[in-house]
Amino acid sequence: MSFLVVEGLSLSFGGVRAVDDVSFTLAKGELLALIGPNGAGKSTCFNMLYGVSRPDSGSVKLDGNELVGLKPRQIWRLGVGRTFQITATFTSMTVCENVQMALLSHANRTFGIFRRAHDAYRDQAMDLLDIIGMRGQADRPTNVLAYGDLKRLELAIALANEPKLLLMDEPTAGMAQPERRSLMKLTADLVRDRGTSVLFTEHDMDVVFEHSHRLLVLNRGRVLAEGSVAEVRADPKVREIYLGGGSTYASMETNHA
Amino acid sequence: MGFFVAQLLTGMANAGALFLVASGLSIIFGVTRVVNFAHGSFYMLGAYIAYTLMSHLPGAIGFWSAIVLTGIAVGLIGLLVEIVVLKPIYRAPELYQLVATFGVILVIQDAVRYVWGPEDLIGPRAPGFGGVVSIFGQSVPTYDLVLIALSLVVLAALWALFNKTRIGVLIRAATQDREMVGALGVNQTLLFSAVFFLGSFLAGIGGAAQLPKGGADLTMDLNIITAVFVVVVIGGMGSIFGAFMASVLISELQVFGVQLLPQSTLVLMFVVMAIILVVRPQGLFGRPDAAVYQGNSAMVPKPLKPLGLAGKLVGAAILAFLAFIPFYGDNFLVFLFSDIIIFCLFAASLHFILGIGGMASFGHAAYYGGGAYVAALLVQYLQTPMELAIVLAPLGAGFLALIIGWFCVRLSGVYFAMLTLAFAQVVWSVVVQWTSLTGGTDGILNIWPSDWASDPSVFYYVVLVVGAGGIIALRAMAHTPFGYALRGTRDSSLRAEAIGIHVRRVQLLAFAFAGAMAGLAGALFVFAKGSIFPTELAISRSFDALIMVFFGGVQSLGGPIAGASVFTLLQDWLSDFTYWQLLLGVAIIAVVILSPRGITGLLETTGRIGDRFRTATGSNAEVAGKEAR
Numbered sequence: 001m002s003f004l005v006v007e008g009l010s011l012s013f014g015g016v017r018a019v020d021d022v023s024f025t026l027a028k029g030e031l032l033a034l035i036g037p038n039g040a041g042k043s044t045c046f047n048m049l050y051g052v053s054r055p056d057s058g059s060v061k062l063d064g065n066e067l068v069g070l071k072p073r074q075i076w077r078l079g080v081g082r083t084f085q086i087t088a089t090f091t092s093m094t095v096c097e098n099v100q101m102a103l104l105s106h107a108n109r110t111f112g113i114f115r116r117a118h119d120a121y122r123d124q125a126m127d128l129l130d131i132i133g134m135r136g137q138a139d140r141p142t143n144v145l146a147y148g149d150l151k152r153l154e155l156a157i158a159l160a161n162e163p164k165l166l167l168m169d170e171p172t173a174g175m176a177q178p179e180r181r182s183l184m185k186l187t188a189d190l191v192r193d194r195g196t197s198v199l200f201t202e203h204d205m206d207v208v209f210e211h212s213h214r215l216l217v218l219n220r221g222r223v224l225a226e227g228s229v230a231e232v233r234a235d236p237k238v239r240e241i242y243l244g245g246g247s248t249y250a251s252m253e254t255n256h257a
Numbered sequence: 258m259g260f261f262v263a264q265l266l267t268g269m270a271n272a273g274a275l276f277l278v279a280s281g282l283s284i285i286f287g288v289t290r291v292v293n294f295a296h297g298s299f300y301m302l303g304a305y306i307a308y309t310l311m312s313h314l315p316g317a318i319g320f321w322s323a324i325v326l327t328g329i330a331v332g333l334i335g336l337l338v339e340i341v342v343l344k345p346i347y348r349a350p351e352l353y354q355l356v357a358t359f360g361v362i363l364v365i366q367d368a369v370r371y372v373w374g375p376e377d378l379i380g381p382r383a384p385g386f387g388g389v390v391s392i393f394g395q396s397v398p399t400y401d402l403v404l405i406a407l408s409l410v411v412l413a414a415l416w417a418l419f420n421k422t423r424i425g426v427l428i429r430a431a432t433q434d435r436e437m438v439g440a441l442g443v444n445q446t447l448l449f450s451a452v453f454f455l456g457s458f459l460a461g462i463g464g465a466a467q468l469p470k471g472g473a474d475l476t477m478d479l480n481i482i483t484a485v486f487v488v489v490v491i492g493g494m495g496s497i498f499g500a501f502m503a504s505v506l507i508s509e510l511q512v513f514g515v516q517l518l519p520q521s522t523l524v525l526m527f528v529v530m531a532i533i534l535v536v537r538p539q540g541l542f543g544r545p546d547a548a549v550y551q552g553n554s555a556m557v558p559k560p561l562k563p564l565g566l567a568g569k570l571v572g573a574a575i576l577a578f579l580a581f582i583p584f585y586g587d588n589f590l591v592f593l594f595s596d597i598i599i600f601c602l603f604a605a606s607l608h609f610i611l612g613i614g615g616m617a618s619f620g621h622a623a624y625y626g627g628g629a630y631v632a633a634l635l636v637q638y639l640q641t642p643m644e645l646a647i648v649l650a651p652l653g654a655g656f657l658a659l660i661i662g663w664f665c666v667r668l669s670g671v672y673f674a675m676l677t678l679a680f681a682q683v684v685w686s687v688v689v690q691w692t693s694l695t696g697g698t699d700g701i702l703n704i705w706p707s708d709w710a711s712d713p714s715v716f717y718y719v720v721l722v723v724g725a726g727g728i729i730a731l732r733a734m735a736h737t738p739f740g741y742a743l744r745g746t747r748d749s750s751l752r753a754e755a756i757g758i759h760v761r762r763v764q765l766l767a768f769a770f771a772g773a774m775a776g777l778a779g780a781l782f783v784f785a786k787g788s789i790f791p792t793e794l795a796i797s798r799s800f801d802a803l804i805m806v807f808f809g810g811v812q813s814l815g816g817p818i819a820g821a822s823v824f825t826l827l828q829d830w831l832s833d834f835t836y837w838q839l840l841l842g843v844a845i846i847a848v849v850i851l852s853p854r855g856i857t858g859l860l861e862t863t864g865r866i867g868d869r870f871r872t873a874t875g876s877n878a879e880v881a882g883k884e885a886r
Contacts, residue, residue, distance in 0.1 A: 117738045
């Protein structure tokens with residue numbers, strides 16, 4: 001059953017059609033990778049799904065609810081978590097407090113003034129930090145973290161509202177290879193154990209081919225191809241336009257054969 | 258018809274000096290992102306230097322060369338200020354540079370008073386342009402036409418500079434993206450200095466050119482700076498043509514406003530600015546991307562921690578010390594410490610939105626003075642008892658902040674700052690001009706505490722209990738989920754919004770709460786002094802609060818307390834000297850340069866240097882030991 005239904009999404013910047021009539025669906029517990037060359041419209045697509053930009057036309061339905069026109073904070077309350085391409089965390093708080101803040105918001109307590117925030121939901125936050133393996137860094141200030149740790153922290157924050165859908169914009173960008181694998185392994189586990197649906201963009205084809213259930217290829221704002229890993233890899237249009245034919249593709253073949 | 262044209266020309270002439278000063282400020286801001294509050298002081302210096310030069314250089318040639326020489330002299334002074342004061346702190350958070358320019362204002366004030374004396378000076382007539390001409394039957398001073406021509410010549414010259422010369426193109430490029438200009442290999446240090454020279458040169462010419470029309474006096478600096486900011490904001494930060502159009506708009510508005518609505522000329526200018534900022538935040542000719550006021554991410558505050566035992570003991574010791582003041586001090590000391598407590602609360606309330614919320618309000622005096630006026634009016638017209646007035650004043654001020662904040666939280670950075678300033682000026686001008694209600698500049702007198710608290714020592718305890726209570730409430734608020742959410746919106750509004758935090762609502766409520774606490778401080782002030790005047794709402798009071806917060810350190814909850822205490826004591830101690838403003842200004846600049854994180858930052862740094870010194874000597878000893886072996 002389709003959990004997320006995107007239909008005819010379009011957005012132009014000036015004369016450029018950044019996203020042009022994009023439609024796709026995402027099932028419960030599915031890990032869908034959105035790939036495409038730079039400038040294909042991946043991030044623009046993400047921003048429209050999350051209410052940061054408003055599409056010129058089209059609709060995004062989550063479990064029957066229209067998301068177009070809603071603000072990011074309203075979309076979050078419908079159970080959508082998000083991680084950013086360039087990490088966005090609360091730098092003046094500790095690792096644990098970042099997660100606590102999300103938990104407080106989930107409990108609708110951001111206007112609470114009658115108790116301290118320092119120890120609110122600390123245990124639950126620690127549990128989430130356990131999942132991403134950062135319990136040991138709970139009381140470190142966020143601004144001293146390594147970039148890979150920030151990316152993982154973003155995932156813990158995104159999990160605080162028990163999301164039904166996770167939107168991850170280049171979750172492993174800037175990470176070293178082993179870290180990438182462990183983060184995506186973690187995400188795949190979440191999908192399997194919790195039935196979370198995940199839509200992610202990624203440039204690293206190792207990550208994409210290893211974990212995603214299905215692929216969606218964007219090029220110049222349009223859907224170029226869609227299907228399983230094998231189908232997309234076999235698609236001549238993808239070979240030609242996205243993978244550029246020739247050497248790039250060949251090297252990937254050898255990597256993943 | 259004739260009358261209309263004459264008025265129009267008067268407005269255009271008034272716009273001349275305003276445009277010269279505003280264009281200089283706009284250029285400086287565009288490239289360096291320094292909001293130079295001392296720009297009005299350069300204008301004032303221009304008038305005084307021109308006075309001296311014109312009285313020594315004879316004839317028409319002397320007059321005109323005096324204007325140019327004044328521009329060069331002021332340009333060099335501006336350059337000096339840039340090199341000595343601003344260069345060391347370009348890397349500090351941008352708003353911090355403001356405080357340094359406040360210091361410069363004070364220094365230049367007293368320097369001018371020392372050199373030229375306190376009396377107003379009347380400027381010489383311009384040779385050959387001393388008379389009037391008749392236009393449609395109305396006489397118009399010839400010099401007005403000269404000023405109009407001058408502003409057009411400068412506009413054309415600036416246009417040529419920016420479009421035809423390499424440095425001009427670089428300045429325009431840097432206004433749009435200074436990082437890129439730096440990456441392309443342009444010497445930024447030199448560019449910044451050049452821009453400062455040019456901006457100050459224009460301010461100096463402006464001061465010199467208006468000397469025959471308006472003379473020179475010591476209030477010129479602050480009088481023009483508000484109008485200049487209004488012009489720059491309306492025209493669009495960094496836009497020369499915008500500055501020109503806005504100067505004309507504002508000047509004409511004032512000239513015709515006097516005819517139509519003599520009671521509300523002051524209000525008019527700021528209402529126009531507020532409307533433009535709400536509708537078009539980047540100004541009429543500004544680009545939204547050109548003036549985004551990014552905070553400096555290099556200085557991230559440390560996470561908050563609940564006060565430990567040591568902190569609680571220090572707090573208790575301070576309170577105990579304050580509680581004993583009436584026992585071992587005379588009335589003078591009681592009044593002094595009462596002032597300190599009130600300013601601590603005022604500064605702490607500003608710190609709540611500025612330090613914790615990242616919203617730099619330039620008009621916080623509106624709520625401080627607003628609370629004071631609410632209390633005074635309640636007593637004056639409704640014979641409200643003191644106790645009730647102290648409760649209602651923060652509610653009134655908080656309500657005012659809620660209304661003003663609703664407009665302001667839509668903007669951020671320097672535009673937020675300017676809009677809060679504009680609204681504060683609206684409040685101030687309403688109080689000044691609504692004489693029948695507020696008494697105007699005569700203020701409201703005889704607002705004394707209730708009988709039981711009429712003894713200064715007893716009222717001191719009222720101030721201590723209410724003031725300390727307010728400060729503790731502000732501190733406690735920072736530790737609540739609401740306070741955390743507010744910090745979250747400052748750290749990353751993107752992330753805050755992405756985890757369901759209603760950023761604007763959090764900011765608005767914080768703004769209102771800070772306004773209410775400022776109002777509480779204002780209510781205490783009015784009963785402590787027994788009277789209230791519009792100066793408590795004025796821009797200089799807002800500046801005081803900003804200085805206290807930055808002086809103490811933005812990034813620590815103790816900062817505003819330290820800043821307000823030191824600032825008030827310093828002011829009290831220095832006021833015995835004739836040129837105390839100069840000393841205070843130098844002190845402010847020194848603190849800013851030595852410790853960009855304020856007094857509390859300075860304490861931390863000295864602590865850390867001590868540690869480093871110990872470890873360093875320790876390792877030296879080890880090395881020495883090894884060598885010995």
